[in-house]
Amino acid sequence: MRRLIGMASLKRATTLLSNFRRQSTITKSLPQLTKDRYPHIKRGDYATLSQKHLDYFVGLLGRNRVLTDPSDCEMYNVDFIKAVRGYSQCVLKPQTTEEVSNILSFCNQHRLAVCPQGGNTGLVGGSVPVFDEVVLSTSLLNKIISIDDISGVMVCEAGCVLERLDETLGERGLMMPLDLGAKGSCNIGGNVSTNAGGLRLLRYGNLHGSVLGVEAVKANGDVIDCLSTLKKDNTGYHLMHLFIGSEGTLGIVTKVAIHCPSRPTSLNLALLGLHSFEDILRTYSRAKKELSEILSSCEMMDASSLDVVTSHLKLKSPLGEFPFYMVIETSGSNEKHDEEKLNAFLESVMGDGIVADGTVTNEPSKIRLIWDLRERITEGLLHDGYLFKYDISLPIKDFYSLIPKMRERLGSDASRIAGYGHIGDGNIHLNISVPEFRPDVLKKVEPYVYELTSKLKGSVSAEHGVGFRKPPYIHYSKSDNAIGLMKELKNMMDPNGILNPYKVLPSQ
C-alpha cells in the first residue's frame, strides 16, 4: 500500500513567495479601474491629497518612506488576482506604532481616507484602494520583538511575513499555528485583520484562539494596547477580537502576540484517490477518529482542480485519475507511533474500499511536491482567464453540493468549474473560469450561489473575508440585527469613516 512515488524527476518547486511574484507575469494587462468597473460605487466625501498633506507625511517619515511616483504606487493599487484597481497617489511606510498613530490622527483630522495594506495577497479586494485612498503599508513594521521558548509566545510587528516567522520559530522548535498558500508574501497583521484560516486550522484552531494579544491604532490615532502575552487574561472586555477579522476598518493592527505550538518532529503526507464525495466524508470521519491527535490537515480537491496544476503548471500527480483526491497530513512527536497510526488507518480505509488508491511519504521534498498539487491550484487557475471565485463554508454533508449545481446551471458558459478546499473545516473554494469577464455569466452565478449557500445555512465568506467585493452579500449570512450592530461599532470607532472605506459593511 505504501507506494513510494517516482517523483525524483519532478523538479523541486520554488517557494510560494516566488510563485506569488511570478504570477504577476501571467496577467500582463492591468485591470480596469475599480471606479469604472463599479460605477455605482461613489467616492465618499473625503479630502483630496494635497501638497500640504504630503509635506506633513514627508516631515514625519522622510522622503524615502512616502511614495508618490505613479510607477512606485502601482503595485499597491492592484490586487493579487488583478480584479480591482485603485488610483492612490501616495503610499506611506511607517516603521513604528507612533508613526502609524500620527498618520491616522492627521488623516482623521483632515478627512483623508486610508487603505491599510499588508502583503496584498487578499482575494476580495480588501487590501487595495477603491479610489484614491492613501495606502498605509505595514511592510516596514517587520521586527520580531520576542520569543519565549517555554511558553511558546511570540510577539512581533504586523508587517512580518508569515513564512519568515515560521522559519525563525523553527529554529526554536516552535511553529506558527497557521499556514496558507500565500505564506511567502502575506503579513501577520493582515492574517490577523482578516482572520486568515488556511491548511492547519483543523489542528491548531483559528486566530481568535491562537492570538493572545494585539496592539492596534484606532482611526483617531489612539493606540489600543491589548498586547497581552498571557494565555489567560479576563480583565474586562476582550477588545483584541474587534481587530481580528474586521479587515482594517476598525483599526490598524501594529503588533501581535501569538501562541506558537511545538514543532512536530514527525511529518507524513498522504495523497488519496477516491471515487465519490461520500467516500471523502467517510474518510474524513475515519481520519478524525483513527488519526485523532496527529491529524494536522485534511484537504480535498476534485479532478478539475487537480487538472489546473497538471495542465497549466505541468506538475505531475503520482496517482492515476480519480474524480476526487484528498491530502491528509499527520504530525506528531514520535515517528514510529505516527507511522503505525497512519498505516493502520490507510489499511483500513483501503481495505474497506473507501479509498481507491493512495501514496504516502515522509520525505520533505516529496511532501513539498504533494502539497504543491493542492496549494498551487489558486495560482494555476489564473491561467484560465477570468475567475469568479467563491470561498464558502457549508455544513459538511453539503460541502460539495454547489459544484454539480453550478455545472448544470452554467453548462458550456464556463470553461472550468472546480471545487477544492478544507474538508475538515467545511470550507470549499468554488472557482468558475471563463476566458474573459462576462457580465451575463456573472448574472447567472450571483446572487444564485449566495442564495444557495444561505439556504444551506453556510457562510458566503469562509476565510477570505468581505473586502470590497462582498459587502452586498453579507446579509446572506448575517441577520439585520447583527449588521446593524456592526454599523454601530464602525460609527463608534471610526466616526469619520476614514479606515478602509467601501469595504466589509454594506452601504445604507
Added chain:
Amino acid sequence: MRRLIGMASLKRATTLLSNFRRQSTITKSLPQLTKDRYPHIKRGDYATLSQKHLDYFVGLLGRNRVLTDPSDCEMYNVDFIKAVRGYSQCVLKPQTTEEVSNILSFCNQHRLAVCPQGGNTGLVGGSVPVFDEVVLSTSLLNKIISIDDISGVMVCEAGCVLERLDETLGERGLMMPLDLGAKGSCNIGGNVSTNAGGLRLLRYGNLHGSVLGVEAVKANGDVIDCLSTLKKDNTGYHLMHLFIGSEGTLGIVTKVAIHCPSRPTSLNLALLGLHSFEDILRTYSRAKKELSEILSSCEMMDASSLDVVTSHLKLKSPLGEFPFYMVIETSGSNEKHDEEKLNAFLESVMGDGIVADGTVTNEPSKIRLIWDLRERITEGLLHDGYLFKYDISLPIKDFYSLIPKMRERLGSDASRIAGYGHIGDGNIHLNISVPEFRPDVLKKVEPYVYELTSKLKGSVSAEHGVGFRKPPYIHYSKSDNAIGLMKELKNMMDPNGILNPYKVLPSQ
C-alpha cells in the same frame, strides 16, 4: 517507577456537583449584605420593583417562573464562596430566547437593573445582585438543540450544565473542550460569558477559539443571532466575541454553538513530587516536548495546597511529602503509544532527578482520586475561614514568585498562603486564609498583590473575571485607552446600564 498506588481504602469521591452543594453547609451564616460591606458603592438610579413590574413578569412567564418569596430568592442572592450578598426580591426563569428578549426590553424601558445568573459558581461576585437587581436565571434554558457527529459541533441553550453536556457528548465519542472544578453546577452560558478557562485549556485552547456561534440578547431586547455552526465564517465583524468574557454586561447569552473534539480513548494521569519550582518549570518544558500532542493537562500545587485537601477533606495522597506536586494528564487515541510516551517521559525526568517521586494510573477510579487532590482545593480552602482569593496570570518564569513574597509580607497574619494552578497556562491561584475577615490583612495584601502582578506584566484576573470584586483593579492590567474603549462599548450596547451593573468596568 510505575508505583501503583494503594488507594483502595479511599472512598470514591462524589461528583463535584454534590461537592459544590455540600459546601453550603460549611459556612453556615450568610455574609453581610454587599451594600453594607461596601458602603462606598451607591445604588444606581434604577427603578424599584413594583407590583406593576411583577404583573408584567407573571403575565409573561406564569407564576411558577417568577420567584418572589424571600426564602426562594436567597440562594440567588448569595455567591458560592459566600463573599457577597444582594437583596433581590425577584428571580425570573425564562424558557425561551423570546422571553429573555421581552424581559430585557421591558426592564430597559422601565429602567430596572438586571443581574443575569447561570450556575452561580463565580468567584468574583459577578453572578449575584449587588443591590436589588432583578435576577434573570438561565437555568430553564437547558435544551441541547443539536449535535453533529461528523463535524463535532453542538448547539445548546445557555443554561445547560457543563458536566451534563460532556456526558451527553461522551455517548457520541465527543467531549466538551473545557473542564473545570465547578462542572457539576456551572452553565455553558456562564462559561462563555466569563470566558472560563479550566484544566484542559492547554490542549483544547480557550473559548474564543472553541465557540463557533453565540445567540445573545442585548439590553434593549434585540436578539443578536451569531449562532453560526461553521468553523470558518468571515462575514463582517466577529460580534460573538463581544459576549465572550464580558460577564453579562453587554448582553445575555441564550444559545451557544461549540466545537467539540473527539473523546480520547486512552487516558493516563501522573502525580509527581518535586523539590523546587525550578523543577516544575523543567518538567513542564520536557512534558511539552516529549508528551507533545497527547499532553492534555499540566497542573501544579504546593505543599500548603495539598494540605488543604488532606487535612480538611481527609483525602489521602499516594505520595510522600514534597514542597511541590504536579498533575500531568495525557489523552490520546492509542493506549500503547500513549503509555510508551508517558513511560519514556517519566523515566527521563526521574532519571535526571528533576522529578523526585511519582505515581501513574490509567484506572478511572484512581484517576478520579488524583484529580480530586487538585480539583477539591477550592472547596477545602473554605474550611480555613475567610479567604482572600487571587487568580493571577504571570509570565511562566515568575509563576510562583508571589507566594514567597506574600509569606514574607504577612508572616503570622495569615493562617495559610497556598499557590496552585495551571502551570501550562501561566495561571496561578493564590489563596490567603485567615480565621475571619480582617481589614488590616486586606490592606497588607491589596493593592500590593496587584502592583506586583502589574510589574511582572501579569493579569490581575486570569480566568475568574472581574465581576463585582475587581473593577477597581483592572487598570493594573489594562491601559486607560483600552478601558476607555470598553466604556464606549458599554454605553453603545447598554445606554441605560441595566445589564449587570456595578460589575466589570470601574466607575468614573
